[in-house]
Amino acid sequence: MYSLNNHIRNNKLRAGFPGDLDAYVTHRLSSPYVLGMHMNATVLNKVTPVNLLQHTYWNLGRQGSGDVLGHTLQLFVSRYIVVDEERLPSSGRVAPVAGTPLDFRAPAPIGARIGQVTGGRPRARVRRGLRRVRRAMELWANQPAVHLYTANWLNNTEGKAGKVYGPHSSFCLETQGYPDAVNHHEFPSQTLRPGQVYNHDMLFKFSF
Numbered sequence: 001m002y003s004l005n006n007h008i009r010n011n012k013l014r015a016g017f018p019g020d021l022d023a024y025v026t027h028r029l030s031s032p033y034v035l036g037m038h039m040n041a042t043v044l045n046k047v048t049p050v051n052l053l054q055h056t057y058w059n060l061g062r063q064g065s066g067d068v069l070g071h072t073l074q075l076f077v078s079r080y081i082v083v084d085e086e087r088l089p090s091s092g093r094v095a096p097v098a099g100t101p102l103d104f105r106a107p108a109p110i111g112a113r114i115g116q117v118t119g120g121r122p123r124a125r126v127r128r129g130l131r132r133v134r135r136a137m138e139l140w141a142n143q144p145a146v147h148l149y150t151a152n153w154l155n156n157t158e159g160k161a162g163k164v165y166g167p168h169s170s171f172c173l174e175t176q177g178y179p180d181a182v183n184h185h186e187f188p189s190q191t192l193r194p195g196q197v198y199n200h201d202m203l204f205k206f207s208f
Contacts, residue, residue, distance in 0.1 A: 034204070068171050069109065081145070102117065139202060139204055
């Protein structure tokens, strides 16, 4: 097993939060195809909202292989948080995904519904067929929500080996607590008190 540990102290004066925060992330490679991530945080002085996530960009094709619209996605979630025209959960409403473009309970290509979108514990599965080789990724997490981001705002961003990445060239699966929970009492609380510990676990499983 290989592990990598990182730590950051988030000073309230720098970020504008009520209290100072110690946050840690550990990456563990337990086998060639299993990657674990553990994030934990403690507040040092005052009550502070905490909702950490990871923003890794994924593409199951080879480097610079194009967009991810042909990737097949399955999300084991039955509800979604309704957002307004500014993509904020201002109403605090949670609605069923059934009958909406956000319903990925059955596997479907990401690109099949992306044009229709204007704005339990999550589990996701993504796969892509490449020249008769199927690559798949499963994500397990202990958070109540997951945000799917399809790199809409990437604009000719240069990566490794000079490869250029544009919109939809990758995707992110950001497991997290309910966003904006501090302003919605009906959402599960994301507030941390001194002495409490925030824990966020993710497990990525890859198959070929």
